Amino acid sequence: MKKFYLLFILSIVFGHDIAAQENLLSKEEAVVTTLQNNFNIVVAKNNVEIAENNTGILNSGYLPTLTGTAGANYNRDDSTIEFPGRLDDNGNPFPDVELEKAEAQRYNTAIRADYVLFDGLGRFYNYKRLKEQYQLSELQARETIENTILQLFSVYFEIARLTENQKVLLQALEISQDRIKRAEYSFEYGQNTQLDILNAQVDVTNDSINLLNANQNLANAKRDLNVILNQDLNNTFKVDTVVRFIPRLQLDEFVKLTNNNNVAVLQSERSLAINDYDIKVSRSGYLPTIGLTGAYGWNLNQSAASAFFPGTNTNNLNFAVGANLTWNLFDGGGTTVRVKNAKISYANQELTRKQIELEVNRDILNALAIYENRLNIYQIQEQNVVTNRNNFERSEEQFKLGRITSIEFRQAQINLLNAQTNKNLAKYDAKLAELQLLQLTGQLLNIEL
Template sequence: MKMKANKMKYYKVLIKSLILFFFCVLKMNAQEILTIEDAVKIALENNYEIKIATNELTIDKTNVSAGNAGMLPKATASIIDNNSIINLSQTRTDGTVNSLDNAKNNSLSYGVNLDWTVFDGFKMFAKLEQLKELQKQGESQLKLTLITKISDVNAVYFDLVQQQQQLNALDSTIVISNQRLTLAQNRFTIGKASKLAVLNAHVDLNTDKVTILRQKELYANTKTLLNQILARDTKTDFKVVDSIIVDPTLSLPELTLLAEKQNPQLESLIINTRVAELQLKQIKAVRYPTVKVNTGYTFSDSQSSLGFTTQSSAKGLNYGFSAFLNLFDGLAQNRNEKIASIQIENSKMQIEQQRLALNSQLTNFYQTYLTNLELIDLEENNEVIAKQNLDITLDKFHIGTITTLEFRTAQLNHVNAKVRYSNAQFQAKLSEIALRELAGNLSF
């Protein structure tokens, strides 16, 4: 009977363990591991700002056409039908008077006409080139939106990684504080420690619990922020990877060269200058004559109740051309050309201003990047030393050769060292992200 009872007890424990394992697996599956690549992919697919910028680019592409530049003819069809009922009175040259009440008159005309500007001082060609440049500007704006959003995703994602690392550090602190409280209580029970030691251990444990609760709150809020950036349900649960990998090979000359070629803000200003130059070409085109040709086919019919002609009709082809030349417009042409030239000059100065600001930002961020790389090595070494110190202190605390204050100091030093190491990695990653963003080579 005793053996049977032991078997039953064994099976109950086994079943409980399996159930617990099953629920743990479900919980792990519910929390997906979100990689930075997946986060960027989701942002590119869902983010509203990217969708709006994509739609704006589609509008720019649609505008690039010969018809929008004024190169194609315009054809119109028209129909006009006029009717009237009036009282008429006519006196002819021979003195005869004719009159008619409720006289009906009607006229009908319809036809197709074509109007085509065949020369406008090459304005239409400059307009088409300007539309193409505006499309490039839309592409540059979309690229800027993409890079900015990817930078935001990276920054928030690796902030989560840092916070997750700090949570792990605080979890280990809770374990050690619990051990300390248990040890203090045991010593108090056998009379080797005072009640004060137990109370101090309890207070420190509660302090650690408050700290970890605050950290969990910050972690949860940052997860919500990342979900918002990814434009998905803010309650979506996930975990991030547990490490931050910083590229230590970035080179300032290479980054500067890439920024000159790829920085979307600088690229946009260069396009703006080209657009301003094409605008000046369109303004100068007004100095040339504008030549239009026209043709059409028209049918007309009119009927009148009184008069020399009571009915007439006509149909046939008409064609011709017209030319216009601006001779004097109150010096508006000179003024417009001067303003357009100044705008080109301003655009060029903005390019140089952006280049200077870009080089300055790259230099500053790169110096911060190098400093953070050094801090990573230093803080990593500090964490190793703090861990060794904590292990030695814990052993001494177990045998009662050090005070609780010394133990608490070693414990906090270890936690702070881990937090500083994690923060050094995060700050270095932020510097790397900023440099890649300026260079325009953040991976899509």
């Protein structure tokens, strides 16, 4: 049994040593890799590129259109022309005329240019609308990036928490293993019973299971992070467990500028601008459209000979320019309806913007309160660890002197273990609350974590 426990502990410690040799994945490297590889971010960037293409001159409607046409026709006829009842000068029936392989060919080519000089300012405001749509796409991409970065650090700090818990559980296992040795020595010298050895072995088993579960959870969390980073799922690494909190004065400054930086508020403003341009585009239907046209063409017509006329070849070049004005004086009320609906949509978007600002301000207050609460809990848990460590050290001294039982010592050990893991949880909970607050203030991508 003693050999079994020794091999079991060595296997766990050896695995921990391998993990300690992994390369460090810093927060900065994790962010850079995510920005480059994450699928959602790549898709968001592609959508921004599409919006940018839509704002180009080629999609503005300000360029003329050129249309080229060409055609060719070939006809071949075999004809017999009869003249029933018709007599020649001698009184004989007029002979039939046969035309064989009578060929006719037609060729044509032309190029036409059309340009709209004025369309009621519709394309002007539509171009402005596309510019706003591009800015909205950038904000949507930023929102995707912020959500992904927040997800990244949620998993990153979970790995950090499990890593610190792993160290705590390993220390607990080493202490329990040392208890077995002490219990065996004391049993050999008749100072305790076999029950003390069995109790120590039970504690070693429990601590070993807890450490194995922690190792498994840590491996799972690393695979979750590899998915976000879009890299090999079996890639191994260790993370930075150092956490730095932003000074409260700086957070207060961020909170004051929330409405200027929050991505949801900025998106609502861009949507409102788009709705405003929709009204102006709809109003363009009240105004006339003025356009220019120009055409240049070539035609060749080779006609076949007939019974009475010889074949002819006609070669024609033509050039034409023109201007046109179109004014839809009454379109059945369609333009009026579109303008009214666009104004209603604008009013709805204005209400939506106010609603978003109200919700963001509420979320800011909630996030700030949650952050302060979690930070206070973390500070309390830090002090709790100090208290339980002092209690454990004194209990350990008393246990070695035989003044307390192994059960009392084990309870002091469990209290310290719980205090340490609770402190780790409180620390990363507070940091995540801070990150959520930074996202709401629009500063998540502007600060160094």
